[in-house]
Amino acid sequence: MATEVSTQQLLLGNEAVALGALHAGVRVATGYPGTPSTEIIEHMARIAPESVQVQWATNEKVALDEGIGASLAGARVLVTMKHVGLNVAMDAWMTSPLVGVNGGLVLLCADDPGMHSSQNEQDSRYLGKFAGVPMFEPSDSQEIYDFMREAYRVSEQFDTPCLVRTTTRVSHSRSRVLPSAAEAPGERSFERNPAKYVMLPVYARMGRERLLERLGRLAAWCEQHPFTREEMRDTAVGVITSSISYQHVREVLPDASVLKLGITHPLPKERIRAFAGKVDRLFVVEETDPYLEDAVKALGLAVEGKTFFPQAGELTPELVRKGFIAAGVLAPQQAPAAQDWPAAVARPPVLCPGCPHVTPFMVLRELEAYVSGDIGCYTLGASEPLRAMDTCVSMGSSIGMAVGMWKAGLKQHPIVAAIGDSTFLHGGVPALADAVWNQADLTVVILDNGVAAMTGGQPTVEFGANVRGTETARIDLAGVCRALGADPVVAVDPYDVGAVHRTLLAATRSRGVSVVITSRPCVQAPDKLVGRRYEIDPGRCVGCQLCMNTGCPALGWDLEAEPYENRHRVRIDPDQCTGCTVCAQICPHLAIAPASRG
């Protein structure tokens, strides 16, 4: 496959992943959307020819299973997910190195230090080590591209899946990439080999032996690899580092010697020992957990790290500088003169104007239901002013946790699990079967907007189209719930406030497992939906601000109008209103009406 090469491009880290995999000759790319990994599959769908199969899977476990299957069938394959997604795929992940590969298999896992858009901050490097696979940690887009290319070669050479681990800053930064010549890997076909591919205990034991033997060879391999780079400068301070932390160190301590690790499993122990011997004082700078630091300590070397650099949150150049000042490596800085700047405005994410998830949460709060929530835009239903979510842990947890609440005897108010359509199909379906089987009394509200909205509107199974926009089979959510034994299963229009109220009230009063599906397309993605805009008649508005309890960002105080009895009247921002009518339905003074034309 000839792809044009050689011009320098400014690529997002995630775009470099896709380009690297494409130039390595992948024939299958699959994953589940999750910040900060989402753009990889989306970009792949844009740049890959139709001969490359690009798709979203229903969850990360399915994606990795697809990846293993494709690899054994002979294709080079890319599987993408965020850090918490790798937990979902763990079962397959831990056994995949025992099976090995046929076509190269690379799993791209994007961590989110600082939890910009995640429920935890796990350091997935432990999961690369845990599985015993070669692990790459690029620090900019060029390295991502190069490491991806190399990962496919290594995967096939050593008969193992490879992990490429990025972080938010690497995935979501743009930098220069000079691509190299695309390769066309030779055809491989599926060869029946149950002793290698069927993990019966007898064969798995052999796989385990292969894994351990391979780890020995990999340990020798990584010592010589050019991705392990010793940069000798001033030897008073030596820093072992990887990923984005390398860039921070280069900026803050340009003269220090650095051992830059591109491969962080296995670790090049001899190179680390040699480097430690050349410097007076040895540091490890790394984000989140002391993965490298502990390994260096285990070699019996004196090293400093987390004493000076925080374990929680994302590292910044300021924090790295502060750490080196605390360590006495850098001289303390003069604090800048205090300035009287205006206080920064808090602007937390909110549900969009016209978001169909608003009314179910308004009603659930009125019903004082115990709401077991889930992962998606609608997790924002936990914040003011909706404040109608009591728990949220991980993808698909809502239903199982609701069952647990019921079994623990929580009875004062109805128990409701609130879950999006994409999350329901990701991890909610087995839990719904469990709820029916175990005879819980609860209501599942499926907030159905047809897309994975939080990550930018990727189509779900229910949407009826794939990542390339081609029409595919559509899944009937209500039919799935009925087949699993939920009863009643009712669909309701979330823009009809009264109907949502009646439906949820009836459902929460019925015994057994009921399902309410609130169905409306996302107003933001894939298309922006705008209906007839609404406006507030200032003559009628008394400033009760009940409409603002929807949390709609289009509604705000009218600071130019005369207040009504010392209360701000409300104004609708015409540029933001989508015409969902929800505020008009709840206004007690009938002050909200369609905007007059012209």
Add this chain to the structure above:
Amino acid sequence: MQAKVPQQGNVVIAGVGGQGVVLAGNIIADLCLSHGLDVKKAEVHGMSQRGGSVSAQVRFGPEVHNVVIEQGSLQYVLGFEWAEALRWLPLLAPDGLVFASSERILPPAAQRDRVAGGVNYPLAAFEHPRVRAVDAESLAKEAGNVKTAGVVLLGALSTELGFPVAAWRDALGRWVPKKALEANLRAFELGRAWQDTAPPKPLHSSPTQQARFRLQLEEAWCKGCSICVDVCPERIWQLDALEIARPTAPERCTGCRICEKLCPDFAIDVVREQESDLLHLAGGA
């Protein structure tokens, strides 16, 4: 006089989700790249795009390691929204410069204090020698497309960040949709020609006087229908164990009187405290 082509520097573009922050950053980064400079750009994706703060950071020079800008070294801020621009002031280098749109987008979180009506947003006039307020919205409308406000600011920046004008125009051509290019080029020119600082006009952050209200309930008349519970915008009313309505947080009452008007049994009275009562309350507290 045309400013000199910069050899190294950095720019932050700050705004709210959906304002084209990422695109503007791409245009600047592209410009640097086409001048043979190394460039790195940090973007914000994911949750913040739901109405939260969005920013892009561009760093360029002969060799760039770090992607994020350190405190005290920020050279230029392009603020697509007033408060988002001011947010970056503490990072500004001593000679740094802010081009801030005077457009204000008040987040819902700034409008929560319903009793006092106070706004948690810099509404007062703020003028500073390093902050240049641009009425980008009006200039964008003049250019024929309100969505070009960001490009107006790019035009203003181009008078300081001295890449050749032709290079700016070429970069715009590579990144904005073809059908909108003409309006964007007009917006760019209007931004270049911009001169008058126009900070947003000050607004009253709260009503002149505050009132306090007392909620009175004729218990014998209350039958526990819960209408007041459902309609109160402040969610003050709750039914107690005897199904009688009780005000749980009367200090949150804004005096809208919906409960009083809708109570079918005329059981609720919303009483405005007299000034003397207020003095009494203040004294008693």
